Amino acid sequence: MLKATNAVSAAPTRRRVLLTGAGLGLTATACSRDAGPPEDARGPGFHGLRQSGVATPRQATVLLLAYDLDPALRDAAGARALKAVLGTWTDALGQTLGSAGSRAVRLTATVGVGPALPARLGLRAPAALRELPSFTGDRLDPARCGGDLLVQLCADTADATEATAESLTRLAGETLWPRWRQAGFLPPSPDGTPRNLIGFKDGSAGPTPEECERWVWSGHATCLVVRRVHLRIEDFARLPVHRQEEIVGRRRSTGGPLDDGPEDADADLSARTPQGAHVTPERSHVGAVSPRLDAGARMLRRNYSYADGPSDQGLLFLAFMRDPALFARVQRRMAAQDDLSGFTETRGSAVAYILPGARAGRPLGAELLG
Numbered sequence: 552m553l554k555a556t557n558a559v560s561a562a563p564t565r566r567r568v569l570l571t572g573a574g575l576g577l578t579a580t581a582c583s584r585d586a587g588p589p590e591d592a593r594g595p596g597f598h599g600l601r602q603s604g605v606a607t608p609r610q611a612t613v614l615l616l617a618y619d620l621d622p623a624l625r626d627a628a629g630a631r632a633l634k635a636v637l638g639t640w641t642d643a644l645g646q647t648l649g650s651a652g653s654r655a656v657r658l659t660a661t662v663g664v665g666p667a668l669p670a671r672l673g674l675r676a677p678a679a680l681r682e683l684p685s686f687t688g689d690r691l692d693p694a695r696c697g698g699d700l701l702v703q704l705c706a707d708t709a710d711a712t713e714a715t716a717e718s719l720t721r722l723a724g725e726t727l728w729p730r731w732r733q734a735g736f737l738p739p740s741p742d743g744t745p746r747n748l749i750g751f752k753d754g755s756a757g758p759t760p761e762e763c764e765r766w767v768w769s770g771h772a773t774c775l776v777v778r779r780v781h782l783r784i785e786d787f788a789r790l791p792v793h794r795q796e797e798i799v800g801r802r803r804s805t806g807g808p809l810d811d812g813p814e815d816a817d818a819d820l821s822a823r824t825p826q827g828a829h830v831t832p833e834r835s836h837v838g839a840v841s842p843r844l845d846a847g848a849r850m851l852r853r854n855y856s857y858a859d860g861p862s863d864q865g866l867l868f869l870a871f872m873r874d875p876a877l878f879a880r881v882q883r884r885m886a887a888q889d890d891l892s893g894f895t896e897t898r899g900s901a902v903a904y905i906l907p908g909a910r911a912g913r914p915l916g917a918e919l920l921g
């Protein structure tokens with residue numbers, strides 16, 4: 552077993568309070584919920600300065616929906632039509648998400664705008680909202696990419712997300728055309744943080760509330776990056792556990808860093824073994840994606856697994872951040888140096904500006920559409 556020569560940093564336990572605070576068997580995401588909807592014992596609601604589904608602890612299922620604005624609509628007419636739909640959605644979601652039944656299954660809806668829409672409607676685009684660049688190794692299926700409107704629905708039952716999706720699509724009428732939908736799930740997680748399909752805990756190292764304010768939120772808005780990453784699960788599973796751990800850069804059993812710190816500890820990339828090797832290999836996933844390589848900039852990952860039959864399974868990578876340029880930097884490093892990339896293929900991709908939350912008299916989109 553490797554032993555670090557450097558002391559484990561003081562950071563390790565700073566997230567523990569957040570992880571244990573979630574209670575109720577929920578899966579914690581470490582981020583502030585101060586400005587979000589009331590997420591009390593009754594479950595998440597809808598109205599708030601920020602939308603739910605970002606800082607909300609992950610629920611058991613996700614359903615992602617992408618829509619396109621009717622191609623005939625543009626400029627002021629397009630903006631009016633979109634405003635009408637978002638107004639109707641706000642009313643419907645306010646009622647649905649506020650109900651006791653929806654709160655019991657922790658239903659959340661998170662609505663965002665794709666990068667092509669502002670220019671087409673003559674609106675001022677949020678500065679961070681731009682198309683993602685293309686990345687080495689991507690094998691994108693256009694039928695699973697892009698969209699003018701993106702909705703992330705999460706709940707503990709797929710019935711709740713399906714029913715909400717149906718009603719949103721109905722209310723969108725002819726204005727929004729369904730483009731794609733993708734469903735994901737978290738396996739039951741008796742030992743805390745859920746594991747992804749390569750068997751590793753996923754979501755251990757998240758940002759603190761302070762880091763969320765700095766790197767995730769921009770006022771009450773944020774951006775969402777969606778990537779559908781196919782995984783070669785069987786090839787990975789054939790590797791011995793110690794090699795799997797070298798590739799991921801964390802322990803398979805505990806989710807902690809390879810210096811055997813606690814699960815919520817950051818990896819210390821400078822730590823060396825007595826033989827002089829990096830404890831966290833530079834070509835490991837964590838060695839390539841660590842926030843320490845981005846001056847501490849962090850994204851809030853809210854990943855789910857997906858399984859579309861036995862031949863297409865993987866990770867629905869969902870990450871919130873103030874500026875998707877961070878994602879582009881991290882993804883480029885992954886493509887260049889991350890041994891995990893040998894087991895992955897990105898087949899879907901989208902980015903959206905997640906609107907500030909809705910409040911009385913301020914429907915979704917009010918800041919953008921007036």
Ligand code: HEM
Nearest residue numbers: 751752753754755756780801837840841842866881882895
């Ligand atoms: C199928 C592909 C992927 C798998 C299986 C995967 C798996 C993991 C695992 C097991 C961890 C360590 C546990 C944790 O902190 O949650 C992790 C951390 C992380 N991953 Fe991924 N990941 C994938 C894709 C990506 C992509 C595409 C990005 C961004 C470009 C990314 C960014 C990160 C970041 C930023 C961390 C936290 C690192 C740290 O704070 O030390 N991952 N990932």
